[in-house]
Amino acid sequence: MIELKHVSKTFESKHQQVVALNDVSLQVNKGEIFGVIGYSGAGKSTLVRCVNFLEKPSSGQVIVNGKDLGQMTVEQLRAARQNIGMIFQGFNLLKTATVYDNIAIPLKLTGVPADQIKEKVEKYLAIVGLSDKKAVFPNQLSGGQKQRVAIARALSHEPEVLLSDEATSALDPETTDSILSLLLKINRELGITILLITHEMHVIQKICDRVAVMENGQIIEQGHVIDIYTHPENTTTEKFVSSIFPSDIPIEIITELEKQGPIIQLTFVGPSADQPALSMLSKQFDIHTNILSGNIVQLKDQPFGKLIAHIKGAKVETDKALNYLREQGVQVSEVKHNG
Amino acid sequence: MANFNEVFDRWGGLIWESTLATFQMVTISLLISIIIGLPLGILLVITRPNKSFDNKYLYRTLNIFINVIRSIPFIILLFALLPFTRLVVGTSMGVRGVIVPLVVYTAPYIARLMESALLEVDKGVLEAYEAMGIKTKDIIWHVMVREARPSIILGITIAVIGLIGATAMAGLVGAGGLGDVAYRFGHLRYEPEVMYVTIIILVIIIQVIQTIGNILASRAKKD
Ligand SMILES: Nc1ncnc2c1ncn2[C@@H]1O[C@H](COP(=O)(O)OP(=O)(O)OP(=O)(O)O)[C@@H](O)[C@H]1O
Ligand SMILES: [Mg+2]
Secondary structure, eight states: OEEEEEEEEEEEOSSOEEEEEEEEEEEEOTTOEEEEEEOTTSSHHHHHHHHTTSSOOSEEEEEETTEEGGGOOHHHHHHHHTTEEEEETTOOOOTTSOHHHHHHHHHHHTTOOHHHHHHHHHHHHHHTTOGGGTTOOGGGSOHHHHHHHHHHHHHTTOOSEEEEESTTTTSOHHHHHHHHHHHHHHHHHHOOEEEEEESOHHHHHHHOSEEEEEETTEEEEEEEHHHHHHOOOSHHHHHHHHHHSOOOOOHHHHHHHHTTSOEEEEEEEGGGGTSOHHHHHHHHSSOEEEEEEEEEEEOSSSEEEEEEEEEESOHHHHHHHHHHHHHTTOEEEEOOTTO | OHHHHHHHHHHHHHHHHHHHHHHHHHHHHHHHHHHHHHHHHHHHHHTSTTSTTOOHHHHHHHHHHHHHHHTSOHHHHHHHTHHHHHHHHSOSSHHHHHHHHHHHHHHHHHHHHHHHHHHTSOHHHHHHHHHTTOOHHHIIIIIIIHHHHHHHHHHHHHHHHHHHHHHTTGGGGTOOOHHHHIIIIIIISOOHHHHHHHHHHHHHHHHHHHHHHHHHHHHHHOO
16 A cells, blocks of 8 residues: 655755665555654654655655655646545644634645535544534644544545554543544544554554554564564664563562572463463462563554563472463563573 | 814814825725735745745845835835836826835835744644645645734734824825824924824824734634
8 A cells, every 4th residue: 555665865954964764665555554663853754754745755666555656746646645644743723714624625625526525524523523513613622632633634535545643642641542542443444544653652552553663764673563562673672662561670689589480571462361371370380470560451453461470489390380381372481680 | 172172173174084095095005015915925935945936036036125125214215216106107196196105115014024924824734735635826825824814914904004104204295194284284384283183093093903903813813
């Protein structure tokens, strides 16, 4: 659906050049939600803005829906953009227009016949749950409601692709969740492909199928969310993953505990996350378990959990216990105190 | 009170006529100035570096041109433009004769006021409309000018007040108006009552205009 091939973007200012994108290649499949995560300045905004040519790449190709944006005339590009919705961190609504007009005006300007405008505005306001706010001005809405209007505005053009540039970054956690649920809903019910960028792992975890991690204008790692969670390869990726699983156990405690048995990290994916594997251990083997830290999160399609536990007992017994866990589909790795 | 009635009887007709003359000069030259100034203001915004119609030469030329005109005081402009005025409207006298210099004086001022009003518009909104595949001309009119309306109204209010000030000198080319009455009768013929009455009328007009401007602007704001 969206394909970036070796896209680079360099900003030239008077005295310096900033390489915002450095040979980025990426493919977003039809119907999926693809997330791009990275720290501030990584080049995420530049990346999404290249997808609808708000930013023209310095080199490389951007192909949306089989068509190369770089080869288009101005008119063709305008038509292509109508098929690519975009939402922003700052909502970008007209302050001087009602909620209704904020959706109706762009429809009118893109040549939608007058008799269809009302119908569309009402349909998409209903989808975002704001039918009762038609006559209200944006200043009277909360951030979450403004973003809903912006989403309705984007959807009203019935695009196949929706780009989101930090759409939830200005919102509180609860509102963020409700907007993310809405994005998931429109992805599932309307089949819209979504490319979103964020600096919060939480956003990726909740709705993304695949994720790319960006640093210094490059994609340093990409894959299915679950794989990135279980096997992060890059240090930056690891940092993002551990932002969800904070587990700073003081080194003194680790050194002390290790004398009495191994400290292990258990990673549960899918069904194994629901089972009380750990509590079964002390019943079946002559050991004691002690959970040092842990968390289970719900990824888009499956639960995913990480526990750090201490297993106290004779080596024979602890080894048997670990084997048992592995048989249950749990990933086990030992936490090293010098690591 | 008797004094007031006396002044009114003697000068009422004249003052009324001059008030009308002032209104006439202000209205006509304001309309023409907006028609010229608003597009110039838009041009100043969109030909800026990195804007939709980035054009260094046009932008700089326009900038210098506007600055040059704006540095000439109205009274000098009035005389300097005499031949030009005659060329355009066939006379340099009366209301018709004063409209040309008033417009030349006000249009660049309005262009500047429009420019600053338009620059205040949130870049993000313009970008959102660009991303929706909307034509640049529609973005300029339906987004930029629309969103700038409150500031545009305040800008025009300022321009009107400046324009009323400038019409005080219209008497010099025989166009009449309140300022002319105050000067001729109040100063030259030493009839201070006339001067005070005109001052009071001018103060009231300015107050009313500013108040209307503020109300309209805050209505357009929709907060
Ligand atoms: N218009 C521009 N002109 C010059 N440099 C720019 C421009 N836009 C972005 N940059 C630079 O490109 C780099 C990447 O910026 P970008 O906005 O894509 O980062 P980001 O990952 O979106 O960051 P954030 O999370 O802060 O939004 C930064 O170093 C930034 O300063
Ligand atoms: Mg950004």
